[in-house]
Amino acid sequence: MYRYDxxxxxxxxxxxxxxxxxxxxxxxxxxxxxxxxxxxxxxxVYLQLHAYMLRIAVPxxxxxxxxxRMLGHIARKYDKGYGHFTTRQNIQFNWPALSDIPxxxxxxxxxxxxxxxxxxxxxxxxxxDHFAGAAADEIADPRPYAEIxxxxxxxxxxxxxxxxxxxxAVTGAERDRAxxxxxxxxxxxxxxxxxxxxxxxxxxxxQGRTPMVARKIxxxxxxxxxxxxxxxxxxxxxxxxxxxxxxxxxIKILVHETGVEEITRQVEAEWQELKDAELKLPDAxxxxxxxxxxxPSLADRPEGDEAVKLAxxxxxxxxxxxxxxxxxxxxxxxxxxxxxxxxxGEVPGDASASQMEAVADIAEKYAFDELRVSHEQNxxxxxxxxxxxxxxxxxxxxxxxxxxxxxxxSDIIACPGLDYCALATARSIxxxxxxxRRFASLERQREIGELKLKISGCxxxxxxxxxxxxxxxxxxxxxxxxxxxxxxxxxxxxTSVGEIIGRGxxxxxxxxxxxxxxxxYLGLRLDPHEKFIDAYRRVGPAPFKEALYAGEAKAA
Amino acid sequence: MKILTANRLSDGIAVWYANGGWVETVDxxxxxxxxxxxxxxxxxxxxxxxxxxxxDVNLIDADIVDGVVEPVRLREKIRAAGPTVRGDVGKxxxxxxxxx
Numbered sequence: 187m188y189r190y191d192x193x194x195x196x197x198x199x200x201x202x203x204x205x206x207x208x209x210x211x212x213x214x215x216x217x218x219x220x221x222x223x224x225x226x227x228x229x230x231v232y233l234q235l236h237a238y239m240l241r242i243a244v245p246x247x248x249x250x251x252x253x254x255r256m257l258g259h260i261a262r263k264y265d266k267g268y269g270h271f272t273t274r275q276n277i278q279f280n281w282p283a284l285s286d287i288p289x290x291x292x293x294x295x296x297x298x299x300x301x302x303x304x305x306x307x308x309x310x311x312x313x314x315d316h317f318a319g320a321a322a323d324e325i326a327d328p329r330p331y332a333e334i335x336x337x338x339x340x341x342x343x344x345x346x347x348x349x350x351x352x353x354x355a356v357t358g359a360e361r362d363r364a365x366x367x368x369x370x371x372x373x374x375x376x377x378x379x380x381x382x383x384x385x386x387x388x389x390x391x392x393q394g395r396t397p398m399v400a401r402k403i404x405x406x407x408x409x410x411x412x413x414x415x416x417x418x419x420x421x422x423x424x425x426x427x428x429x430x431x432x433x434x435x436x437i438k439i440l441v442h443e444t445g446v447e448e449i450t451r452q453v454e455a456e457w458q459e460l461k462d463a464e465l466k467l468p469d470a471x472x473x474x475x476x477x478x479x480x481x482p483s484l485a486d487r488p489e490g491d492e493a494v495k496l497a498x499x500x501x502x503x504x505x506x507x508x509x510x511x512x513x514x515x516x517x518x519x520x521x522x523x524x525x526x527x528x529x530x531g532e533v534p535g536d537a538s539a540s541q542m543e544a545v546a547d548i549a550e551k552y553a554f555d556e557l558r559v560s561h562e563q564n565x566x567x568x569x570x571x572x573x574x575x576x577x578x579x580x581x582x583x584x585x586x587x588x589x590x591x592x593x594x595x596s597d598i599i600a601c602p603g604l605d606y607c608a609l610a611t612a613r614s615i616x617x618x619x620x621x622x623r624r625f626a627s628l629e630r631q632r633e634i635g636e637l638k639l640k641i642s643g644c645x646x647x648x649x650x651x652x653x654x655x656x657x658x659x660x661x662x663x664x665x666x667x668x669x670x671x672x673x674x675x676x677x678x679x680x681t682s683v684g685e686i687i688g689r690g691x692x693x694x695x696x697x698x699x700x701x702x703x704x705x706x707y708l709g710l711r712l713d714p715h716e717k718f719i720d721a722y723r724r725v726g727p728a729p730f731k732e733a734l735y736a737g738e739a740k741a742a
Numbered sequence: 743m744k745i746l747t748a749n750r751l752s753d754g755i756a757v758w759y760a761n762g763g764w765v766e767t768v769d770x771x772x773x774x775x776x777x778x779x780x781x782x783x784x785x786x787x788x789x790x791x792x793x794x795x796x797x798d799v800n801l802i803d804a805d806i807v808d809g810v811v812e813p814v815r816l817r818e819k820i821r822a823a824g825p826t827v828r829g830d831v832g833k834x835x836x837x838x839x840x841x842x
Binding site: 212213215218219233234235236237238266281282283284285533604605606608610613615616619662665666667 | 749751752753754755756791793794797798814815816817820821824825826827828831832
């Protein structure tokens with residue numbers, strides 16, 4: 187894992203001291219809210235419905251056991267005993283007092299964590315494939331590049347006051363698990379014909395009120411040019427991005443209004459000025475950062491096959507979990523494990539302090555002290571010997587985190603919605619819970635197969651509904667919650683934005699409507715191997731509209 | 743009818759204006775029944791904001807239900823009670839604890 191060097195330590199400590207002083211002066215009334223608000227936002231402190239909210243950065247979703255244990259400690263000591271993992275691979279606490287935040291930041295700094303740039307019009311936490319370093323299909327680990335971007339973008343003087351927030355994601359495999367095409371910049375790490383590492387560069391993706399799929403502006407950028415090219419993109423955006431209208435200020439609007447050819451031309455022209463200057467990454471520097479992410483030394487554990495075979499016979503629950511939540515590792519004796527934070531009827535992404543502490547123990551004991559937060563709001567153990575899988579499963583059962591539903595309909599992304607969020611227009615979590623309960627049977631979920639359901643409680647789309655195979659958007663209409671359904675969205679290498687299927691549904695109707703959609707799919711799929719998204723792409727919206735609304739048309 | 747609400751500066755907890763001060767439950771919030779009373783509440787809110795007692799000050803719609811003040815919009819009902827998905831946190835939990 188990456189370890190802070192002296193510079194990182196000094197930088198974070200200096201920021202803790204600076205913000206602690208600002209909080210103190212705010213509480214003493216020496217600075218006004220108007221003066222303080224931009225300062226608190228730069229340090230991840232929001233004001234939500236019930237209290238302040240603190241968003242803590244988890245760079246590219248990578249955590250150690252010690253760090254997760256500290257998050258549990260913070261939940262217990264300063265909050266209400268739980269935290270919420272987010273789609274930016276971060277964690278949020280919902281109830282911290284402003285007066286406690288300096289102490290929380292000091293605790294975080296002691297384990298090399300902070301809340302810097304988790305808000306504001308700057309470059310946010312760079313996200314990466316949650317199976318990075320473990321995935322069997324990976325060309326190379328994307329995290330060293332995410333770390334280089336983190337160092338470059340932290341309090342970057344030129345890019346701290348952008349027209350709007352800016353999000354970057356990196357993936358190192360053909361199969362995109364980092365949703366790169368929904369980002370302001372998406373980087374696909376790959377090799378060219380000569381076997382050299384570089385990136386396909388995508389620009390202008392995003393969700394919110396105007397969802398757009400990113401456009402590829404370069405098929406291969408040599409790794410040494412990562413920072414100069416990203417700087418060129420940011421410069422073009424910083425200069426030309428719209429500052430007159432918050433809703434048109436993201437780079438996706440600039441790309442859309444300018445046209446991808448012209449944007450590409452501008453970026454390439456800017457890059458010509460930068461590419462051979464100080465931003466060119468020396469190979470030694472890249473390799474030095476890469477060394478921080480060297481995989482753990484994975485000893486051969488060939489006894490795993492037999493152990494797994496026997497344990498399968500012994501436990502149906504283990505067998506189901508193995509099939510659903512365990513994926514192939516690049517080392518045949520190992521596996522990557524998804525710890526579902528989507529227990530049936532639970533709040534998606536929430537974990538209690540004691541769960542965090544227990545997962546930290548498991549990671550230390552069985553997973554080389556490595557953990558990931560996925561953008562799908564689950565936790566990942568990237569390296570577990572197959573011989574240890576049963577022990578890990580048993581430990582997860584003990585803390586209620588062994589639900590075998592990864593990638594199934596109850597593995598729902600949901601934003602906090604109106605239960606917590608000051609921007610929300612409708613609740614998300616109770617809808618997720620009700621759908622989860624409706625489809626509680628894992629047997630039924632497995633029969634349905636891979637289905638990504640995503641729920642947002644307002645048009646800002648934090649719950650990624652636009653790219654859900656089934657997306658649900660909650661809005662307020664005439665004082666009540668109304669839920670709009672989109673179908674056909676996807677956030678992988680074939681990213682697409684879902685289409686609104688028709689009129690919205692009340693909170694009483696929405697779960698029935700989802701069930702109707704699922705039943706329609708089951709009735710029309712060619713065979714059990716045809717996934718929901720593939721079936722939808724084959725048949726289009728008509729059969730689903732018919733199933734949902736035909737009765738109304740006849741009645742009218 | 744309107745009531746005055748905000749979040750307390752020091753801890754961000756939702757508060758309402760009642761009996762000449764800021765309280766943690768909505769039940770007995772001071773009601774403005776006409777424009778003059780609304781203007782008065784608004785001035786009180788502006789002063790409390792300027793004095794750094796509270797932030798995010800708003801006048802919101804409210805009714806009287808079963809003898810206590812209740813906000814009209816769902817958003818404000820949730821602020822007054824706590825998350826609907828966790829009865830063990832927020833005002834609702836404190837209320838339960840008090841009645842135990």
